[in-house]
Amino acid sequence: MSFDLSFAKPPVVVDTTLRDGSHAHRHQYTPEEARAIAQALDAAGIYALEVAHGDGLGGSSLQYGFSRVSELELIRAVREVVQRAKVAALLLPGIGTRKELKEAVEAGVQMVRIATQCTEADISEQHFGMAKEMGLLAVGFLMMSHMRPPEFLAEQALLMESYGADVVYIVDSAGAMLPEDAYLRVRALKEALKRAKVGFHAHNNLGLAIGNTLAALAAGADWVDGTLRGYGAGAGNAATEVLAAVLDKAGLNPGLEVFKLLDAAEYLVGPILHFQPYPDRDSVAIGYAGVYSTFLLHAKRIGKELGVDPLAILLELGRRQAVAGQEDWILRVALELKEKEAGALAD
Numbered sequence: 001m002s003f004d005l006s007f008a009k010p011p012v013v014v015d016t017t018l019r020d021g022s023h024a025h026r027h028q029y030t031p032e033e034a035r036a037i038a039q040a041l042d043a044a045g046i047y048a049l050e051v052a053h054g055d056g057l058g059g060s061s062l063q064y065g066f067s068r069v070s071e072l073e074l075i076r077a078v079r080e081v082v083q084r085a086k087v088a089a090l091l092l093p094g095i096g097t098r099k100e101l102k103e104a105v106e107a108g109v110q111m112v113r114i115a116t117q118c119t120e121a122d123i124s125e126q127h128f129g130m131a132k133e134m135g136l137l138a139v140g141f142l143m144m145s146h147m148r149p150p151e152f153l154a155e156q157a158l159l160m161e162s163y164g165a166d167v168v169y170i171v172d173s174a175g176a177m178l179p180e181d182a183y184l185r186v187r188a189l190k191e192a193l194k195r196a197k198v199g200f201h202a203h204n205n206l207g208l209a210i211g212n213t214l215a216a217l218a219a220g221a222d223w224v225d226g227t228l229r230g231y232g233a234g235a236g237n238a239a240t241e242v243l244a245a246v247l248d249k250a251g252l253n254p255g256l257e258v259f260k261l262l263d264a265a266e267y268l269v270g271p272i273l274h275f276q277p278y279p280d281r282d283s284v285a286i287g288y289a290g291v292y293s294t295f296l297l298h299a300k301r302i303g304k305e306l307g308v309d310p311l312a313i314l315l316e317l318g319r320r321q322a323v324a325g326q327e328d329w330i331l332r333v334a335l336e337l338k339e340k341e342a343g344a345l346a347d
């Protein structure tokens with residue numbers, strides 16, 4: 001399959017360093033870090049930046065990891081410095097509720113991205129209703145979209161559109177898609193949706209985040225995501241600064257200042273990285289087996305504690321088709337693998 005960018009248009013670019021990057025940063029962002037990153041993104045012309053716990057509003061918990069500083073404080077810090085960009089937050093129904101959304105809006109959030117498993121758009125009706133009632137720009141996030149075919153995803157996206165979504169995203173949470181997968185999924189949504197725009201959110205577990213984003217643009221994607229230095233779950237996301245340079249070369253720059261983004265990535269985010277996400281052994285396994293990227297650090301920590309290879313844990317989670325919200329399976333799988341290994345040794 002070949003992709004033709006000649007019909008692609010300059011996309012709306014959303015940066016999620018302060019939300020997807022929160023996974024890699026183990027939810028330890030400080031208001032000073034958030035302020036500096038937001039100011040730089042705003043000055044470079046980013047349309048919107050997302051700020052929240054990695055697992056969305058209300059994510060700070062034993063299950064998902066405690067934040068160092070409340071996300072409301074981070075949102076307020078960002079709002080103090082941002083002049084043009086919209087401030088967005090992510091909400092996973094069941095983790096975040098009306099209370100968290102209301103507080104986030106009071107702190108300055110103007111746009112909410114409502115994320116469901118790609119088979120469960122129907123649980124988001126109330127949340128889109130709430131978002132619209134609060135006057136927010138409302139965006140749907142169909143997570144783990146590699147797990148279902150394009151026509152199925154188009155039905156789910158239509159549901160979100162009927163609930164009031166302004167944009168619906170194909171989300172490659174596992175970084176498991178090939179360019180053709182991204183293209184066909186975005187195309188199906190473009191053909192099905194009547195009003196809502198279509199977005200694409202990439203992960204780099206197979207080293208394809210930028211390539212898949214280009215394939216999504218060739219299919220007509222209106223919105224795309226990035227994070228500075230690709231700082232995000234798994235092998236990270238499409239790096240915003242790289243995406244900006246690529247869009248510029250392709251004649252698709254929506255007004256981003258490439259060199260300001262390169263400076264922000266190099267001098268602001270580079271020095272504070274807990275680690276540079278890249279497709280290493282365990283994160284390639286995530287893309288290969290189609291596992292939720294957020295599971296990477298949990299699997300590494302639990303694997304280390306129990307002496308079980310994180311790669312084996314991730315592959316087994318892929319076999320069981322674990323999805324967002326099933327973080328408790330990671331420990332269960334690790335314990336089962338350990339027991340199995342002990343049994344095999346005893347035999």
Ligand SMILES: C[C@H](O)CC(=O)C(=O)O
Nearest residue numbers: 020054055143171172173
């Ligand atoms: C809660 C997840 O981190 C949302 C996301 O960015 C993804 O599924 O990818």
Ligand SMILES: [Mn+2]
Nearest residue numbers: 020173201233
């Ligand atoms: Mn993500």
